[in-house]
Each structure stands twice: as C-alpha cells, then as structure tokens.
Amino acid sequence: MPALPAAILFDLDDTIIQAYARPEEAWGRLLARFGDAFGDGEDTLARVQRAILEEARTFWGDPANAAKWRLDIAAARRLVVRRALARLRRPDDALADRIGDAFTEMRRAEYRLFPDALETLRRLRAAGVRLALVTNGQAEAQRAKVARFDLEWRFDHIQIEGEFGKGKPEPEVYRHVLDRLCVTARESWMVGDNIEWEVVAPQRLGMRGIWYDPHNQGLPAGSPVRPDRIIARLADILD
Template sequence: MPALASWPKPRYTGRIMPALPTAILFDLDDTIIQAYAKPEEAWWRLLERFRGELPDDADRFARMHRAILEEGRTFWSDPVKAARWRLDLAGARRLVVRRALARLQLADDVLADRIGDAFTELRRQEYKLFPDAHDTLDRLRAAGIKLALVTNGAALTQRAKVVRFDLEHRFEHIQIEGEFGKGKPDPEVYIHVLGRLGVPPQACWMIGDNVEWEVVMPQRLGMRGIWYDPHGMGLPADSTVRPDRILTRLGELLE
C-alpha cells in the first residue's frame, strides 16, 4: 500500500459520480481548443504591432492597453448585449477599440477598426487544440460514450473551427448557437441536445470553462456540471458554484 501522501488527490468536488456517464457534452472554446484566454497578454502583443501609430510614451501606451481591456469588460458585462454581439465578435472588437481610443481623446475610427480586425485575426491564427483533446474524445467514443459539442457563437466562425480542428466526425451531435438560434445558458439548448442524443439529464455530464453556462445551468437541469480549469485558476473565493468535478486536463476523464 502506498504511503498516504502519495495517494492521488481526490478530484471529486461534490456528489459521488460514476466513472463515466452515458453521454458527455463538451464546450468548444477554451475547452477543446484554446481560443480566448489571457486577453491581457494577447492585447499587449497586438498593440505592440501598432506602436508606430499609437502614443509612443510608455505610460500612454499602457493606458491604451488598460482602456481596451476595461472597455471590453464593460461591453461584455451586459448579458443581453453580449448575447447579440458574440455572434459578431469582429464587430464587437471594433466598437471596443473605438470606445477606448475615444476615451483617451484619440478618436480615430479607421485606426480603431484596423486594430480590432488585427486582434480578430491574431486570435484566429492562434486557436489551437488542447494537446489531449483528440485523444480524449476518441477514447471516450471508443468506450461507447455519446458525445456532443455545444458551442455559442456565430455559425460561420464556429463551423470553421469544427472543420479546421477535425472535430465533425468525433461527435454524434454538434450544436452551434448561430445555427440553432439559441445559446447557452438557455435551457432549451440543453434540452434539445439531450433529445438528439436520446439520454436523460441524469445520464449526462457537461464540461466547459464557463461556470454559469456549463456548470450552473446543466446542474439545474439534472445533469452533472464539470468545470474545466486548464490554467488552474480555481474558483473565486466568494463563488457559490459547486462543480461536480474540476478538471485541469481533459485526459483526467479517463484516469
């Protein structure tokens, strides 16, 4: 028997869970592929490319970076607006940069739109699969588990990711907000997926990086909600959300 200290740390955070369920639903962005994490670092890198056209002293450059992040947070904090604009991320980014430049008395919509579009392109170029994503999906499918992909966002953008990362044949059902007409956390999104898979919520896990969309609502509907925390950030200390399980790698599902 191994010494106590060498036992693996328990991963289960809530109720007792079976080893694997009948069906698993996966989020796409920042769950299967790295897409939108670390905006501070990505915006800084992008703005560096525009240094020649932006205020050149370090302090004003840093203020511009901060203004974009703050305007972005404000922009996305309104759930009604967010639901509309996540179907047009490029347009949203243009608006955010326009507002940030205006706030710094540097209003220039043409420049703002070029910066916004460059950021959209930077993100697109840098999408990449989490290293164990394909292997985990293939092994789950080989074990007879029904898999669905449930993603918010525009039809064209999300469909392009599905094709680029060779995901189509790995799922029994793929549901994209822009195609289906409703997005997470609308319960109808989940009810429709369960219907397509032919499984009751109790036999199903949802895995994703957004606690409200992919843990809270699935749990309310009787599913297990698993939070994917690839950067090991942990839940905020004041969070009342209790994921059924927390993963830092998808492959942990099969360990």
C-alpha cells in the same frame, strides 16, 4: 476505466480549442505592433491596453449585449476599441478598426487544440460515451473551427448557437442536445470553461457540471458555484 456517463457534452472555445483565454497577454502582444500609430511610448500602449480591457469587461459583462454581439465578434472588437480610444480622448475609428481586426486575425491564427483534446474524445468514444459539441457563437465562424480541427465526425451531435437559434445558458439548448443524444440529464455531464453556462445551467437541469480550468485560476473568490468536478486537463475526465 472509471464510471463514465452515457453522454458527455463539450464546449468548444477554450475547452476543446484555445481561443480567447488570457486577454491581457494577447492584447499586450497585439498592441506592441501599433507602437508607431500611437507614437509616444510604452506608457501610452499600456494605457490603451487597460482601456480596451476595461471596455471589453463592461461590454461582455452585460448578458443581453453579449448574447447579441457574440454572433459578430469581429464587429464587437472594433466597437470595444473605438470606445477605448474615445475614453482616452484620442478617438480614431479607423485606427480602432485596424486594431480590432488585427486582434481578430491574431486570435484566429493562434487557435490551437488543447494537446489532449483529440485523444480524450477518442478514448471516450471507444468507451461508448455519446458525445456532443455545444457552442455559442456565429454559425460560419464556429463551423470553420470545426472543419479546421477535423472535429465533425468525432461527435454524435454538434449544436451551434448561430444555427440552432439559442445559446447557452438557455435550458432549451441543453434539452435539445439531450434529446438528440437520446439520453437523460442525469446520465450526462457537461464540460466547459464558463461557470455560468457550463456548470450552473446544466446542474439546474440535473446534469453534472464539470468546470474546465486549464490555467488553474480557481473559482472566483466567494463563488457560490459548486462544480461536480474541476479539471485542469481534459484527459482527467478519464481518471
């Protein structure tokens, strides 16, 4: 057993469960169902897909916008698709809403635990590590995931943005979790897939930031961020 810290904090989406990864692939698959609605072939679907992905990047790339809309992701998706169709000069809000909702349903149906998630949590707990789940997003939606995957009892503390009132990367989020776990920043690791939220912000407070990169994408070129560790599997924490 390696030297483990007193506490480890985990992100939920795309860390414990697969939720939002690979948007290109997901939108391509979803839009294939809407061939009839657009009526003029694969080329059009590819243009719709590109427009949605570009609108989504712009939309979620604005931190203030993202902080507001991640509390209502279904509505955000409708808005992104509306803008994408308008940009293609085929505005159709009703169709956009159907597409956005179908995407939300598809994502929800496809949430999966990462294969080694529960076993890793079990082993960490058995080793006496205090565990927290720290997730951004709406209270109801995130609680539903916690219940669906039977996660509640596996953590000493669960903190959801929609319940706590603040989200990552705000330092108060991490300070509150550390308080609840009765540990200091120096004795704690944060594990997550978002470099800014789950590596940079915790490192600033003196925690170790472990970047979870399950698809082996690597850090963006030229990134100044230096995660304390990069792992491709959650179980690597124990190695």
